[in-house]
Amino acid sequence: MTTADLIGKIIQVVGGLAIFAAIVGLLFFLLDKAPRRGKDYWQLVVFLAPALILVILGLIYPAIRTSLLAFTNNQGDFNGLNNFVWMFTQPAILNTLLNTVIWVLLVPTISTTVGLAYAVFIDKSRGEKIYKALVFMPMAISMVGAGIIWKFVYDYRQSGTQQIGLLNQIVIWFGGEPVQWLQTSPINTFLLIVVMIWIQTGFAMVVLSAAIKAVPVEQLEAAEIDGTTPWQRFTNVTLPGIRGSLVVVITTISIATLKVFDIVRTMTAGNFDTSVIANEMYTQAFRAAEPGRGSALALVLFILVLPIVIYNIRVMRKQREIR
Amino acid sequence: MSFTTKRRILLPLAAAGIVGLALTACTGDVAAGNKAETDCSDYEAYGTFDDNPEVTIGGTIQDIEADRLVESWKDFSTCTGIDVSYQGTKEFEAQIAVLAEAGNAPDIGIVPQPGLLGRLAAGGWLKPAPKAVEENTDEFWGEDWKQYGSYEGTFYSAPLMASVKGFVWYSPKEFKDKGYEVPTTLDELNQLSETIAAEGDHKPWCVGLGSGDATGWPGTDWIEDYVLRQAGADVYDQWVKHEIPFNDPQIVEAFDAVGEIVKNPDMVNGGLGDVSSVISTEFGDAGLPILDGTCSLHHQASFYEGFWPEGTDVSPDGDVFAFLLPSVEAGGEKAVTGGGEFPVAFSEGTEVDAVRAYLSSDTWANNRVKLGGVISANKGLDPENASSDVLKESIEILQDPKTVFRFDGSDLMPAAVGSDSFWKGIVAWVSGDNTQKTVDAIESSWPKS
Numbered sequence: 001m002t003t004a005d006l007i008g009k010i011i012q013v014v015g016g017l018a019i020f021a022a023i024v025g026l027l028f029f030l031l032d033k034a035p036r037r038g039k040d041y042w043q044l045v046v047f048l049a050p051a052l053i054l055v056i057l058g059l060i061y062p063a064i065r066t067s068l069l070a071f072t073n074n075q076g077d078f079n080g081l082n083n084f085v086w087m088f089t090q091p092a093i094l095n096t097l098l099n100t101v102i103w104v105l106l107v108p109t110i111s112t113t114v115g116l117a118y119a120v121f122i123d124k125s126r127g128e129k130i131y132k133a134l135v136f137m138p139m140a141i142s143m144v145g146a147g148i149i150w151k152f153v154y155d156y157r158q159s160g161t162q163q164i165g166l167l168n169q170i171v172i173w174f175g176g177e178p179v180q181w182l183q184t185s186p187i188n189t190f191l192l193i194v195v196m197i198w199i200q201t202g203f204a205m206v207v208l209s210a211a212i213k214a215v216p217v218e219q220l221e222a223a224e225i226d227g228t229t230p231w232q233r234f235t236n237v238t239l240p241g242i243r244g245s246l247v248v249v250i251t252t253i254s255i256a257t258l259k260v261f262d263i264v265r266t267m268t269a270g271n272f273d274t275s276v277i278a279n280e281m282y283t284q285a286f287r288a289a290e291p292g293r294g295s296a297l298a299l300v301l302f303i304l305v306l307p308i309v310i311y312n313i314r315v316m317r318k319q320r321e322i323r
Numbered sequence: 324m325s326f327t328t329k330r331r332i333l334l335p336l337a338a339a340g341i342v343g344l345a346l347t348a349c350t351g352d353v354a355a356g357n358k359a360e361t362d363c364s365d366y367e368a369y370g371t372f373d374d375n376p377e378v379t380i381g382g383t384i385q386d387i388e389a390d391r392l393v394e395s396w397k398d399f400s401t402c403t404g405i406d407v408s409y410q411g412t413k414e415f416e417a418q419i420a421v422l423a424e425a426g427n428a429p430d431i432g433i434v435p436q437p438g439l440l441g442r443l444a445a446g447g448w449l450k451p452a453p454k455a456v457e458e459n460t461d462e463f464w465g466e467d468w469k470q471y472g473s474y475e476g477t478f479y480s481a482p483l484m485a486s487v488k489g490f491v492w493y494s495p496k497e498f499k500d501k502g503y504e505v506p507t508t509l510d511e512l513n514q515l516s517e518t519i520a521a522e523g524d525h526k527p528w529c530v531g532l533g534s535g536d537a538t539g540w541p542g543t544d545w546i547e548d549y550v551l552r553q554a555g556a557d558v559y560d561q562w563v564k565h566e567i568p569f570n571d572p573q574i575v576e577a578f579d580a581v582g583e584i585v586k587n588p589d590m591v592n593g594g595l596g597d598v599s600s601v602i603s604t605e606f607g608d609a610g611l612p613i614l615d616g617t618c619s620l621h622h623q624a625s626f627y628e629g630f631w632p633e634g635t636d637v638s639p640d641g642d643v644f645a646f647l648l649p650s651v652e653a654g655g656e657k658a659v660t661g662g663g664e665f666p667v668a669f670s671e672g673t674e675v676d677a678v679r680a681y682l683s684s685d686t687w688a689n690n691r692v693k694l695g696g697v698i699s700a701n702k703g704l705d706p707e708n709a710s711s712d713v714l715k716e717s718i719e720i721l722q723d724p725k726t727v728f729r730f731d732g733s734d735l736m737p738a739a740v741g742s743d744s745f746w747k748g749i750v751a752w753v754s755g756d757n758t759q760k761t762v763d764a765i766e767s768s769w770p771k772s
Binding site: 073074075082090091092156157158180182183265269270271272284287288289290293 | 599742
């Protein structure tokens with residue numbers, strides 16, 4: 001590409017943007033001049049159309065296509081429920097489903113509990129901001145980055161040589177033998193879960209800390225005058241006060257956990273019985289060239305996420321009604 | 324003009340300047356080769372194109388290998404006027420089917436697996452090979468290679484480069500010092516391993532199967548080598564075509580023979596640890612203990628030459644060299660597994676045909692091999708052009724009419740097996756699963772069509 005080409009391309013981009021702006025302006029102008037009857041309706045259509053088109057193209061169409069693909073073989077022919085039969089008869093895939101369940105049970109509960117406890121303990125303490133930043137920082141690291149960092153922590157060198165993995169070095173300080181952490185099932189799955197918790201705790205802590213600060217001081221003082229212990233104040237005043245935020249945090253982390261892919265792919269690539277649905281979905285659809293099997297796994301993932309989303313929406317709605 | 328207004332103008336100006344500079348840095352005026360200074364006699368047959376049509380090529384080849392690839396058609400490009408542009412990405416294999424389906428594939432894709440070629444052909448996206456390519460293939464390649472470039476009777480592509488798998492790397496110096504002989508049969512190889520193990524100085528073999536999300540593939544090469552040598556080429560063909568099941572006793576035998584080495588704590592893992600380190604060691608690092616003298620034998624394809632550190636003497640009397648994994652009987656026909664690439668076309672046109680014809684010619688093979696690092700199975704290739712002794716030996720093996728060549732089996736199997744369950748099976752097998760459980764699991768994953 002020459003410099004002249006580049007300038008030409010920049011002019012093209014700027015020109016394109018100008019034309020787009022002109023069309024939008026014209027549309028709004030015409031809309032303003034539209035007959036009074038049904039004007040609201042037309043405005044609604046024009047403002048909703050771009051978002052609607054994008055949602056249909058980017059979400060609804062692929063969702064339908066994936067659902068249909070789930071019932072086809074690698075040639076694209078309809079094969080009934082074969083992909084689901086395959087999924088529930090292959091020990092490796094059953095293990096994948098089980099792992100996903102373990103992930104989704106442990107990560108949201110532990111990271112929310114730890115995040116909440118941390119938020120309560122550092123609340124109104126000196127240096128609160130620094131403490132918060134320390135725990136929040138892992139949130140800023142990409143999942144792949146976190147995976148690589150923790151891969152070093154779990155690294156193994158044969159006994160007698162210099163260990164570069166922190167965990168094995170600690171084991172040696174206590175007089176043990178180094179362990180192939182990431183190859184030892186089932187502990188490896190839990191070690192991967194630790195990474196996800198490490199990332200998500202910061203998120204839980206920040207949101208819950210803000211929610212705790214929003215609990216009215218009057219209620220806490222009233223409870224204190226009534227002679228409650230701090231624990232009673234926490235369970236009876238603070239917790240109900242932050243229930244909305246708690247639900248949001250737990251559901252958000254649950255969905256993020258169901259989708260987890262990067263950590264597993266970077267650290268074990270799904271080997272040694274650590275695979276999860278999202279990783280297996282990619283492997284089947286792209287590496288194994290079995291889009292049908294991949295889509296079937298995607299469908300299962302979708303069905304698993306659905307109840308969490310529905311619950312989240314229902315809680316939100318209830319809260320709106322209270323207000 | 325007050326200071327603040329000045330600043331208000333200066334800031335955007337500075338920003339625009341920086342962006343402009345950054346953008347110009349991304350562009351370079353590519354100098355066209357000088358036709359008058361290039362010897363164009365080899366390229367007259369391909370015609371000249373005055374309007375400089377562009378032919379795009381995509382593939383998995385990257386970095387220095389990609390630079391050499393581009394270099395190999397520089398003169399062709401200058402003489403014919405065809406602008407050949409190459410783009411390499413590691414995700415090529417995963418993306419090419421998607422790109423083809425969407426109509427966005429490059430003109431030519433360099434596909435490293437016959438299985439993928441078959442999949443693209445079955446999708447109806449490939450253009451059959453033009454006459455010139457077919458003539459070149461008939462002249463310069465064996466019938467077996469032509470088959471790998473065909474799908475259901477239609478010929479799509481001549482092979483490009485090739486590699487020979489199943490080499491065993493060793494240290495000629497160590498062999499000389501300790502009086503070891505290069506084995507000529509599999510039994511001799513096993514005896515040699517036991518001799519080295521018995522001396523107790525170090526474990527004889529160093530093995531590494533790690534390769535990111537493709538961990539396990541070097542193990543599939545081991546199995547393929549043993550199936551081809553122990554059970555023979557016919558069984559090998561039946562096995563990759565699934566005419567015999569994956570859990571056939573002959574395949575189990577090959578697994579067990581390999582297991583005698585890679586799962587045997589007396590045999591592995593020289594300089595690297597215990598059996599568990601077989602999986603955790605990256606394949607690229609696994610042979611290096613040979614240089615420290617903590618390992619004697621390492622099984623890997625000819626390309627491993629590029630993994631030795633700079634300054635390593637790779638020659639029959641040097642620091643390291645390789646012998647072909649021996650056959651069951653001495654002096655029998657040489658059976659080798661190997662790999663190769665196939666440039667397939669997604670679009671038609673005289674300029675695309677010209678590029679395809681050039682890539683299938685002996686001119687290209689010699690041009691590319693001269694640049695170093697690779698070989699081709701093209702019979703018009705002069706072995707003297709090879710950049711090293713190992714590559715020279717590989718070319719001679721490929722050109723020897725007595726050699727039985729078979730393509731890497733995992734590349735011929737359906738991807739669900741060849742690049743998924745076979746790899747995973749190897750990982751689970753080396754981690755402790757028994758052979759029967761492993762082959763049964765792989766068999767059950769074979770897609771039913």
